[in-house]
Amino acid sequence: MIAERKLKADIKEEEDGFRGANAEWRPREPVAYAPIFVWPPRPRDLIKWTFSYPGFLWPWNSVYLLVTVATWFYLQPSLERCAHFHPAWITQMFMRNLGLLWLISGGWHLLLYTLKLQGTKRKYDPNWPTLRAKRFLFDSQLWDNIFWSCVSGCTIWTAYEVAFMWAYANDLLPYADWVTNPVYCAVWLCLIPFWREFHFYWIHRAIHWKPLYRAVHYLHHKNVNPGPWSGLAMHPVEHLIYFSVLLIHWIVPSHPIHMLFNAQHTALTPAGGHHGFDGPVLNGKLPTGSYFHYLHHRHFHVNYGEATLPLDKIFGTFHDGLSDMEERPEAQPPVQD
Numbered sequence: 001m002i003a004e005r006k007l008k009a010d011i012k013e014e015e016d017g018f019r020g021a022n023a024e025w026r027p028r029e030p031v032a033y034a035p036i037f038v039w040p041p042r043p044r045d046l047i048k049w050t051f052s053y054p055g056f057l058w059p060w061n062s063v064y065l066l067v068t069v070a071t072w073f074y075l076q077p078s079l080e081r082c083a084h085f086h087p088a089w090i091t092q093m094f095m096r097n098l099g100l101l102w103l104i105s106g107g108w109h110l111l112l113y114t115l116k117l118q119g120t121k122r123k124y125d126p127n128w129p130t131l132r133a134k135r136f137l138f139d140s141q142l143w144d145n146i147f148w149s150c151v152s153g154c155t156i157w158t159a160y161e162v163a164f165m166w167a168y169a170n171d172l173l174p175y176a177d178w179v180t181n182p183v184y185c186a187v188w189l190c191l192i193p194f195w196r197e198f199h200f201y202w203i204h205r206a207i208h209w210k211p212l213y214r215a216v217h218y219l220h221h222k223n224v225n226p227g228p229w230s231g232l233a234m235h236p237v238e239h240l241i242y243f244s245v246l247l248i249h250w251i252v253p254s255h256p257i258h259m260l261f262n263a264q265h266t267a268l269t270p271a272g273g274h275h276g277f278d279g280p281v282l283n284g285k286l287p288t289g290s291y292f293h294y295l296h297h298r299h300f301h302v303n304y305g306e307a308t309l310p311l312d313k314i315f316g317t318f319h320d321g322l323s324d325m326e327e328r329p330e331a332q333p334p335v336q337d
């Protein structure tokens with residue numbers, strides 16, 4: 001029975017992708033964009049992409065939305081409490097965020113890298129990350145990544161949320177109410193992942209500007225063979241810029257749930273985008289992993305955004321992963337952009 005299941009998994013792995021001459025695993029289909037902003041329009045594909053599985057809503061955006069709603073109802077200090085800064089509610093939010101980060105990044109790491117449930121099946125880079133490497137803090141990629149994610153990432157993420165909660169509690173921001181404007185609120189919630197991607201593309205291109213790359217973004221790119229904890233392993237200045245995606249709520253009328261969803265999406269989705277596998281769970285049936293962003297970690301000057309909005313395509317920085325892949329650079333971080 002187990003042997004039969006193993007054989008099926010092997011066949012499915014070969015159907016979904018292959019290993020090239022350099023042993024890198026690639027999905028069989030080249031990286032493709034979601035069917036939005038296409039000419040001529042493909043409304044049927046767009047609807048299918050929005051509602052089918054896997055698609056825009058299912059599973060991940062729905063999962064993260066559920067996390068946000070559960071957070072809001074059960075783990076979020078009330079707005080009245082947030083009207084005055086107090087260590088009690090600020091600590092509550094920090095510990096909650098730290099717990100979420102460990103749940104998602106730690107969870108992927110436990111499954112794929114500690115227990116190695118998947119082995120290197122469907123792993124883009126055939127090698128495991130080097131355990132000890134001088135270029136990392138504590139000479140360890142894992143502990144370096146955990147340090148930057150928790151100490152800097154979680155702190156700056158929480159600081160933004162705290163500032164916004166305080167501002168909402170003191171009526172300083174444009175506010176949208178779910179009872180009086182349910183349609184507006186629902187539409188704006190669905191648009192947040194697009195806004196996130198738009199913002200990420202541009203700040204990402206900005207931090208690849210040589211002086212900023214050398215001072216700030218080099219830290220994230222030390223991870224040429226990334227793992228789940230690499231996602232939020234960034235320099236504090238990059239965290240400040242990365243979470244500035246929330247500043248939109250200064251301008252666009254929002255409910256604190258919009259802000260929370262935006263913040264959690266920003267903080268928690270990178271783990272799935274960096275764990276280095278393609279659909280490792282349920283034999284490829286759970287869509288997780290980002291070959292698109294993996295190519296950015298390999299080639300540095302391509303795929304600054306994500307695979308929904310075709311920004312890389314429009315601005316000439318797109319790489320579909322199938323051409324010239326044999327020119328893979330040596331597995332070490334670039335010293336300069």
Ligand SMILES: [Zn+2]
Nearest residue numbers: 220231274293
């Ligand atoms: Zn990355």
Ligand SMILES: [Zn+2]
Nearest residue numbers: 204208217296
């Ligand atoms: Zn980059």
